[in-house]
Amino acid sequence: MLSRILGLVRDVVLLSVFGAGGLMDAFLVAFKIPNFLRRLFAEGAFSQAFVPVLSEYKEKYTLQEVQILISRTSGALLLILSMLTVVVILIAPWVVTLFAPGFADQPDKFEITAELLRLTFPYLLFISMTAFASGILQSYGRFAAPAFAPVLMNLCMIGAALIFAPMFDTPIMSLGYAVALSGLLQLLLQLPQMWQQKLLVAPKIDFKHEGVKRILKLMLPAIFGVSVTQINLLLNTVFASLMIGGSVSWLYAAERMSELPLGLIGVAIGTVILPSLSASEAKQDDVTFKKTIDWAARLIVLVGMPAAAALFILSDTLMQALFLRGEFTLRDADMSALALQSMAGGILGFMLIKIFAPAFFARQDTRTPVKIGIISVFANMIFSVLFIGIFYILDKPLHGGLALATTGASFVNAGLLYYFLHQRGIFRFGSHWKKLFTQFVVSTLAMVGALYVAIPYFPTHASQWERVGALILLCVLGAVVYGGVLLASGFRPRQLKHG
Known part of the structure; x- marks a missing residue:
């Protein structure tokens, strides 16, 4: 509830400071792309594929085997997301053309949207790892930290609009930095509870692990589901x-x-x-x-x-x-x-x-x-x-x-x-x-x-x-x-x- 109320306050502030249309349209497109992928991969397909497998391991196997599953899954997820982030940052103008073709006839708006996308896209990496940590905590009955995390994003964006925007030559750019920072803060918020549950383990890459293969197999069709x-x-x-x-x-x-x-x-x-x-x-x-x-x-x-x-x-x-x-x-x-x-x-x-x-x-x-x-x-x-x-x-x-x-x-x-x-x-x-x-x-x-x-x-x-x-x-x-x-x-x- 706190997250939703602050989200409403955030939207009131953003639309009041930047209005509708123009640069606000540019930011919303740049933010929607990583946010869309977050809901598609992290909170959507990945969570729905990962949590059932994790629940099964929790019921049938030892804590050590659960830790291995978490380690191998986080390694695979981190590698895939890092590669995707680098690629999108390099080809940002093409991505904007794909998702907002109408901006192509407005060069200034198009260029700012591409720059904002480069700033906001690392948010996908941070927030996907946050969703991974949240899925683990929720499987163990810990819902507070995952539920509170979006509050940090709202606070970052409100602060950027009211305090830091006037410091930029293009004020809307402050929101790009705020989005990326909020993703990192949300991830850091999950780590103490994972440590308490003895589930904070180092990522390792092993696509041959049985659990990882099952998660990836379930995840691909779940992207649409x-x-x-x-x-x-x-x-x-x-x-x-x-x-x-x-x-x-x-x-x-x-x-x-x-x-x-x-x-x-x-x-x-x-x-x-x-x-x-x-x-x-x-x-x-x-x-x-x-x-x-x-x-x-x-x-x-x-x-x-x-x-x-x-x-x-x-x-x-x-x-x-x-x-x-x-x-x-x-x-x-x-x-x-x-x-x-x-x-x-x-x-x-x-x-x-x-x-x-x-x-x-x-x-x-x-x-x-x-x-x-x-x-x-x-x-x-x-x-x-x-x-x-x-x-x-x-x-x-x-x-x-x-x-x-x-x-x-x-x-x-x-x-x-x-x-x-x-x-x-x-x-x-x-x-x-x-x-x-x-x-x-x-x-x-x-x-x-x-x-x-x-x-x-x-x-x-x-x-x-x-x-x-x-x-x-x-x-x-x-x-x-x-x-x-x-x-x-x-x-x-x-x-x-x-x-």
């Missing part, structure tokens, strides 16, 4: 770079708001259940395996459904209250709100992916998610062309069509994951979900009605602090109405207990 959302969002950046200036920043602001409930609940639950599911699979305990997914799904729908509805109806209010200041104009707020409206519906889909995909990876099945992932990527492309065309015909800003395509692709992905879980008898929504779903829908509709009545009283032309205060009151009102109707419908907190 768990990180399809990131691929789709990156495709949006490619398309947005071809649109009017500011489109990248508007989509970024909307993504950050949609990631608030996703990161706070979806990612957190997905992180917690993977070691548990992996341990259940290693013990062949199917009952606990199914109960864990059902428990996670109850929490996801409990939060995801009202969060999606609230972000949709409060989109304009949110953007004006949080970002309307400094270089971020009313037009920027309106354009970001449009993107958020289009993206809000997909929040529940995004969150369900975070709990359905680990169910396959815990069983060391990476083929099914990768097939679904490929289908989802193609669905996103088709939706992008379709919705951009519809928005063009309706004379609406085209970036809204991109956001809507991401929403559609998220439900394709989540729906297919559940279909195969159900078909194979791994997990299915039981009869108790009929009543639960009805309770969640009725409570969400009541919340939407209350917010709809209250929004006209929002002080649009007041100071930012007054707008933020009014926004907090709206959130409290929505939460109270949602919770009250949910309790009145017969739902009880004990229903959220595992099993």
